[in-house]
Amino acid sequence: MDAKLPPYTTARAAPRPQFARLAALVALALIGSASFLFNVGSSAAGGTAHTVPINAQAILATCAALHAPVEVPRNFAARDRSDRFEEGTKATLIKNATIWTGNDDGKEIIRGDILLDGGVIRHVGKFSRSLLPESAVFNVVDAKGGWVTPGQVIGLKLAIVDLHSHIGVGSSPHLNGASDTNSRHGITQPWLRALDGLNTHDASFELSISGGVTSSLILPGSANAIGKWRGQGFPIKLRATKERSPFSKLIEPAFTFNGSGIEPVYPPRWRYLKQACGENPSRVYSGTRMDNIYSMRAAYNEARKVKEKQDEYCLNAQAGQWNDLGEFPESLQWEALVEVLRGRVKVNNHCYEAVDLDGIVRLANEFHFHIEAFHHAHETYLVPDLLKKMYGGPPASALFATHARYKREAYRGSEFAPKILHDNGLRVVMKSDHPVLDSRFLLFEAQQAHFYGLPWNVALASVTTTPADLLGLSHRIGSIRKGHDADIVLWDTHPLVLPATPRQVFIDGIPQLKHDKLPESKPAELQNLPKTPDFEEEAKAAVEYEGLPPLTPKKSVKGAVLFTNVATVWNHEGAEFTAQSLSRPSNVVVRAGKVECVGACAQFAGQAEETVDLAGGALAPSLITYGSTVGLQEIPAESTMSDGSAPDALRGPIPDIVGGDGTLIRAVDGLQFAGRDALIAYLSGVSTAVTAPVHSGLIGGLSVAFSLGAPYKLAKGAVQKRVVALHASINKGSAVSISTQISALRRLLLGNGPGDAGKYFKLASGGGIPLVVDVHGADEIATLLELKAEVEKALDGKIKLVLAGATEAHLVAPEIAAADVGVFITRTRPFPSQWSQRRLLPGQPLSDRNAVEVLLAHNVTVAVGEGDKALTRNARFDLGWIYHESAGRLSKKDVIALATSNAASLLGLEDALSTGDMVVYRGGDIFELSAKAVGTVSGNRGLVDIF
Ligand SMILES: *[C@@H]1O[C@H](CO)[C@@H](O)[C@H](O)[C@H]1NC(C)=O
Numbered sequence: 017m018d019a020k021l022p023p024y025t026t027a028r029a030a031p032r033p034q035f036a037r038l039a040a041l042v043a044l045a046l047i048g049s050a051s052f053l054f055n056v057g058s059s060a061a062g063g064t065a066h067t068v069p070i071n072a073q074a075i076l077a078t079c080a081a082l083h084a085p086v087e088v089p090r091n092f093a094a095r096d097r098s099d100r101f102e103e104g105t106k107a108t109l110i111k112n113a114t115i116w117t118g119n120d121d122g123k124e125i126i127r128g129d130i131l132l133d134g135g136v137i138r139h140v141g142k143f144s145r146s147l148l149p150e151s152a153v154f155n156v157v158d159a160k161g162g163w164v165t166p167g168q169v170i171g172l173k174l175a176i177v178d179l180h181s182h183i184g185v186g187s188s189p190h191l192n193g194a195s196d197t198n199s200r201h202g203i204t205q206p207w208l209r210a211l212d213g214l215n216t217h218d219a220s221f222e223l224s225i226s227g228g229v230t231s232s233l234i235l236p237g238s239a240n241a242i243g244k245w246r247g248q249g250f251p252i253k254l255r256a257t258k259e260r261s262p263f264s265k266l267i268e269p270a271f272t273f274n275g276s277g278i279e280p281v282y283p284p285r286w287r288y289l290k291q292a293c294g295e296n297p298s299r300v301y302s303g304t305r306m307d308n309i310y311s312m313r314a315a316y317n318e319a320r321k322v323k324e325k326q327d328e329y330c331l332n333a334q335a336g337q338w339n340d341l342g343e344f345p346e347s348l349q350w351e352a353l354v355e356v357l358r359g360r361v362k363v364n365n366h367c368y369e370a371v372d373l374d375g376i377v378r379l380a381n382e383f384h385f386h387i388e389a390f391h392h393a394h395e396t397y398l399v400p401d402l403l404k405k406m407y408g409g410p411p412a413s414a415l416f417a418t419h420a421r422y423k424r425e426a427y428r429g430s431e432f433a434p435k436i437l438h439d440n441g442l443r444v445v446m447k448s449d450h451p452v453l454d455s456r457f458l459l460f461e462a463q464q465a466h467f468y469g470l471p472w473n474v475a476l477a478s479v480t481t482t483p484a485d486l487l488g489l490s491h492r493i494g495s496i497r498k499g500h501d502a503d504i505v506l507w508d509t510h511p512l513v514l515p516a517t518p519r520q521v522f523i524d525g526i527p528q529l530k531h532d533k534l535p536e537s538k539p540a541e542l543q544n545l546p547k548t549p550d551f552e553e554e555a556k557a558a559v560e561y562e563g564l565p566p567l568t569p570k571k572s573v574k575g576a577v578l579f580t581n582v583a584t585v586w587n588h589e590g591a592e593f594t595a596q597s598l599s600r601p602s603n604v605v606v607r608a609g610k611v612e613c614v615g616a617c618a619q620f621a622g623q624a625e626e627t628v629d630l631a632g633g634a635l636a637p638s639l640i641t642y643g644s645t646v647g648l649q650e651i652p653a654e655s656t657m658s659d660g661s662a663p664d665a666l667r668g669p670i671p672d673i674v675g676g677d678g679t680l681i682r683a684v685d686g687l688q689f690a691g692r693d694a695l696i697a698y699l700s701g702v703s704t705a706v707t708a709p710v711h712s713g714l715i716g717g718l719s720v721a722f723s724l725g726a727p728y729k730l731a732k733g734a735v736q737k738r739v740v741a742l743h744a745s746i747n748k749g750s751a752v753s754i755s756t757q758i759s760a761l762r763r764l765l766l767g768n769g770p771g772d773a774g775k776y777f778k779l780a781s782g783g784g785i786p787l788v789v790d791v792h793g794a795d796e797i798a799t800l801l802e803l804k805a806e807v808e809k810a811l812d813g814k815i816k817l818v819l820a821g822a823t824e825a826h827l828v829a830p831e832i833a834a835a836d837v838g839v840f841i842t843r844t845r846p847f848p849s850q851w852s853q854r855r856l857l858p859g860q861p862l863s864d865r866n867a868v869e870v871l872l873a874h875n876v877t878v879a880v881g882e883g884d885k886a887l888t889r890n891a892r893f894d895l896g897w898i899y900h901e902s903a904g905r906l907s908k909k910d911v912i913a914l915a916t917s918n919a920a921s922l923l924g925l926e927d928a929l930s931t932g933d934m935v936v937y938r939g940g941d942i943f944e945l946s947a948k949a950v951g952t953v954s955g956n957r958g959l960v961d962i963f
């Protein structure tokens with residue numbers, strides 16, 4: 017067995033990219049080891065004499081390492097210092113906390129203390145100071161103040177893990193010099209590494225940490241118009257490191273990446289691969305789904321051949337068949353896929369539809385590898401049995417909660433998917449796809465999943481323990497246990513309550529929020545697991561109708577409707593609403609869309625066509641949404657399902673037949689009714705949308721106000737106002753300079769423009785129609801304020817100017833107020849997508865106040881909207897967020913005004929909305945998570961819709 021080796025100088029053969037060097041290290045480590053068991057030496061296999069090559073030991077070490085499984089190093093849990101420990105980090109004792117540990121299927125909650133030291137969790141449970149040496153230097157964080165509702169959950173802790181992020185590779189703000197998510201050089205490129213594009217200066221690192229996100233799997237892209245479809249991903253910690261390098265952010269990088277290749281002491285570590293199928297790869301490479309799957313099969317086939325050659329080579333080497341053995345077979349391009357076939361790579365697959373999921377399940381079964389998770393996965397809930405057929409067990413689904421319908425693949429996406437998958441025994445992860453969604457608010461995805469039926473423990477696990485497990489890193493992140501990384505978040509509410517916000521975030525034991533004092537918890541009523549509505553029926557329908565359940569109201573009643581058990585009624589005067597809390601549950605009678613009686617209402621006995629029990633619910637204002645393309649686009653990526661884009665006069669020419677340079681487009685002419693996002697918003701409490709023509713140039717056109725619940729354009733009350741406002745957009749980075757755009761606006765406003773555009777801008781100069789300008793940067797806003805003053809002086813008029821988007825408006829709040837200009841914030845939780853948004857006011861915990869509050873404090877008329885049409889449904893959550901963040905500084909009425917009367921006043925819609933349409937909630941009032949919208953009362957349309 018233990019053959020003598022030839023004289024040994026160096027294990028280094030001809031330099032080869034990886035294995036030789038790696039093997040050399042191992043071989044060196046093994047020399048002299050008595051337990052070296054390979055059959056090496058001058059042997060006589062099959063009667064032929066074999067000459068043992070000089071690097072035989074290296075070859076044998078390489079061969080031995082081929083089959084080593086990925087494992088957690090022995091005694092890992094006993095470590096008292098993390099490999100990520102930063103010298104000088106003080107120990108921290110977090111006292112008196114309610115700890116959601118992630119153990120016991122996510123159901124374990126313990127009251128006690130946590131000791132963080134050496135970058136790891138050293139103790140969980142009761143802990144006494146006397147257990148530490150007298151000399152120990154440590155911080156004490158007392159989690160108590162304001163957390164307590166005796167006997168109940170008072171404040172849970174978890175650090176969020178994001179399984180799908182492009183943070184650092186799709187950097188924010190977006191700059192041409194840092195666009196590193198995708199390569200244009202081919203369809204199947206498993207050799208690319210996201211690490212090579214990881215920009216440590218992405219502004220979102222700090223923001224995401226402030227939302228409690230501590231770790232993310234950074235994946236190469238797959239969703240841009242230009243893209244590459246595979247490449248290697250890397251789990252990172254988001255915190256800044258002393259070394260300031262991308263590499264120092266990595267969690268347990270495989271030894272391939274740090275130059276060791278094979279480590280003699282440690283077992284191999286996980287690697288990560290991203291694959292994509294469906295529209296993205298097909299669209300970009302003008303191929304089809306068939307081309308894409310074939311390219312993957314061809315790639316895996318190459319990898320299979322390399323793997324088989326390696327195995328054959330090693331069998332020969334291990335049998336002492338050295339003659340003509342040649343070089344160890346390897347391929348720089350396919351090595352990552354060879355590792356996949358060896359089961360040492362966690363494969364994450366961007367994949368949406370049944371057709372694509374099927375293709376990938378067959379691919380995995382053909383080549384015998386496993387997919388950890390399908391990402392986006394909008395149709396996995398429709399094909400649970402297909403998933404269960406996958407080699408190595410069913411993959412998890414990494415989902416958005418409600419972001420859907422942006423392309424065909426996402427059209428059947430359902431908010432009930434997490435619940436349905438879980439009910440089928442399949443695992444669910446909520447993910448951000450940052451910056452598609454801002455990972456800072458990943459917990460909101462879990463909160464929504466819970467709202468729509470995912471059990472609470474599974475919802476919390478979906479952003480902590482489950483992604484950690486899918487990363488193969490559950491030995492160090494995703495739950496709170498002794499020996500785990502010291503990644504801990506202290507929340508100010510129950511984490512499934514909106515808007516749970518970190519009071520402090522520890523990563524590797526280092527506090528990330530730089531405040532002197534721990535912020536207070538929110539009030540006691542926000543410290544309990546929220547009750548959520550029953551959506552069983554809706555979830556069933558989602559599956560029954562293959563993702564397209566009917567969304568039209570069940571009934572439209574023109575006669576009397578009796579609502580019983582009503583706790584709150586919001587009364588209106590014009591577009592303004594005030595709450596009337598009823599001293600005891602009352603009846604409300606509504607006829608032809610108007611409230612006729614609140615109280616006992618005995619005189620209506622027997623007259624009701626319909627009776628609805630609201631179980632302590634409310635009749636609350638129906639909301640207006642502004643800023644999205646709802647009503648003009650069904651699937652934005654589908655040209656035949658959208659109105660299209662208005663022409664840009666600055667990059668003309670526009671054909672004379674539509675008016676040449678003076679063309680002005682009206683959104684009302686392109687309206688489509690009964691779209692899915694429109695109806696979903698309607699069923700969620702949003703009844704009116706104001707939509708401007710889709711445009712990419714300076715001149716936007718004329719917006720329309722319409723009823724989201726109307727069946728078609730000519731139905732009564734469907735179009736609420738045909739022409740609402742005149743729209744323009746200041747576009748930084750477009751082919752036309754900002755100064756040119758301002759110059760064009762000046763000419764138009766001074767009355768020197770041609771055609772319809774000239775006519776309407778002149779009207780706007782005299783205040784005859786609101787002028788809404790999409791703009792973000794404080795400098796551009798300032799320029800618009802100057803322009804307004806200049807035009808008003810020249811024409812002696814008054815422009816009704818509204819700034820929309822307006823991320824940096826808080827910086828010029830006094831000037832905006834002085835100029836009597838309104839603001840429409842269309843992303844209430846701001847994000848620095850562009851440079852001109854970099855000075856956003858983040859809100860808690862990074863700033864006490866958000867932009868809405870600052871502007872209101874300056875007496876600016878502020879309204880809020882939503883830019884993404886699939887998210888218009890979340891209006892009541894967005895408002896509730898602002899309400900709770902204000903901690904009493906804003907009343908419910910102030911906050912509701914942001915999406916009702918303030919919006920109406922900025923857009924001149926008071927008359928159109930004077931009937932005060934209302935939404936009927938069962939189980940609570942508008943901001944409460946227990947409440948579910950079950951109908952609308954529409955004075956406009958003269959009816960009550962029952963959902
Ligand atoms: C924990 O905090 C609560 C609330 O402040 C307090 O009532 C309780 O006594 C504290 N428990 C300990 C062990 O300090």
Ligand SMILES: *[C@@H]1O[C@H](CO)[C@@H](O)[C@H](O)[C@H]1NC(C)=O
Binds near residue numbers: 271276279
């Ligand atoms: C790679 O990382 C391992 C584990 O931390 C370490 O033991 C090894 O020395 C590193 N290799 C190099 C070349 O730095």
Ligand SMILES: *[C@@H]1O[C@H](CO)[C@@H](O)[C@H](O)[C@H]1NC(C)=O
Binds near residue numbers: 875
């Ligand atoms: C806003 O208006 C209120 C009421 O009119 C007034 O008391 C307050 O001083 C104003 N605030 C500012 C910043 O102008």
